[in-house]
Amino acid sequence: MTVRRPGPGSVRGRHTCPDCEELGGRYTLSPGFAIAARYLATRLQSYGYAGAGKDGSYFQSFDLINARVLPDTAAMTLSGGAETKTYKYGDFFNSASVAADVNASVVFAGYGISSKKQDHDDYAGLDVKGKIVLIMGSGTPTGVDPSLLGDEEETVGAAMAHGAVAVLYLPRQYDLGAMKRDSYRDRSLETVRLAVATSKIPAVRLKEDTANDFLRSLGLKVKDLHATAKEGKPIGPKATGLKASLKLAVETKIESSQNVVGWLPGTDKSLREEYVSISAHYDHLRANSKGEYYPGADDDGSGTVAVLNIARSMAMDPPKRSVLILFHAGEELGLLGSEYNADFAPVRPLEKMVANFNIDMVGRSKHAGDLNPRNSQMTSADTIYVIGADRTSKELHKLNEQTNQDFEKIRFDYLLNNPSHPDQIFFRSDHWNYGKHGVPFIFYFDGVGEDYHQPSDTEDKIDYDKLTRVARLVFQVSWRVANLDHRLSVN
C-alpha cells in the first residue's frame, strides 16, 4: 500500500488552490463540503462497500445548530472587589453559544468535578443554586480518572446539575498563547452543536488577565493553578464574595451535515455481527477573516487518505468480522459527527463495535535539527504517538505492539497516552466518543507543530513514507482484530 504524492497546487505562504476554493476548505458548514462527502462515498462504493446509513445510504445526516454570538452586545462586569470592572468580548470568549443575561454571586468550584463513583466532589458543602460558577475547565486531581467522568460529573454538566446559572472557565494551558491571536477570537464567535443535544447554560472562557481579576480576592493566579493542576493537587472550592453579570446575545441557524459511512460485511456467519471501525475526520476549518483557506493536509487529510487505502485493502481480503468505515464531519467543531453516531443514532449497534482505530494527523515528521519550540511535540520520521490502547484493552495493546514488530517497526511514543496530560490529546479526536462508551480504541497521531490549524498545513510538507507505514500498520492491526477467533478483551 503506498499513498501517492499529489501534483503541485499551492504557492508558498498564502494558500490558494482551486480545490480549497471549491471545497470551501472542507469546513463542515461550507457549501462545497458535500463534494468531499460524495467523493469519499464513490470511492467506498468502488471498493465494494455498502452504505451503512439509513436505507443503505453512504451518508449519515444530522442537524446542527449554528449559533453566532454578537460580540458588540457582549458584556461582563465584576463587582465586590476593590472596584467594579467591565469587560468586552475578547476579555472573555464564548464557549457554549447559549444566550445569557445573568447577574449573580460568583463561586469558585476548583476543578468543578462531582463524581460519586470516583469519590470526589468539588460541590460538597457549596451552594451554587442560582449562582455563577468559576471553574478550572481542565486538569483533574490525583485519584480521579478523567476518562471515566460522565457529562454530569464535570464542567458545565456538573454545574448545571447543581443549579448554577452560568459557568466561567479559566483558560487552559494551551489557550494562553492562542487567545492572543485574532483567529481564536474569530473562531470563538460561532459554535455549532448537534440539534439533538440538550442545550446547556451559558458558558464563557476567560482570558488570563480577566481570570486573574476574578481570582485576586482568593489570592490565586491562573499560572499557579495550572502548576497545581499539573501535579494533580487538590484545588479547594471557595465563595469569592464577588458578583458578576454576563450578557451575551446569540443568533441561531439550523444547518445539516453528514458522516460518510461504508460497510464491508464479514466472511464468518456468526462473527460478522461484530465489527471493527476505522475512522478519520474529513472536515477541517473555515477560511479566516483574511479569506485564507486551511487546507488541513495533515489534519486530517492524512488520516482520510490512510483510511481510504485501508478500506481498499480490507476489501481485497475481507476479514471474518465486518468493517465499518467512518469519515466523521464536524470534528473541528467539537467531535460532533462522532458524537451523533456514538450517542444518538449509531449506524450499527455500539455494543457490536469490538474496537475503533482513529487516525488523525499522521503525515508529518519533525526534521533533524528543528529547534522551533512550536515543533517540540512533533514526532520524527520513524515515530508515532499511540493513544488509548492499553487504557481500554491490554490485549489490543499487545496486538498493536506485536503487529508492529512483525511488520512496520515504527517507534511508538506513549507520552500523550495519558488522560491527565495538559494538552488533553487523549480526548481531542473522534475515538473518544467511542472510548467513553467502553469501546477499546487506538488513536494514531503525529503531534502538534507550527502548522497546526494554520493555512500552512499544506500537502507539500507531508511525509508520504511515514503516512504509508502508519496506514499499513493500522490495516494490519485492525485486520488481525477483525479475524480474532474470540472477541477482543476489554480491561
Ligand SMILES: [Zn+2]
Ligand atoms: Zn484533526
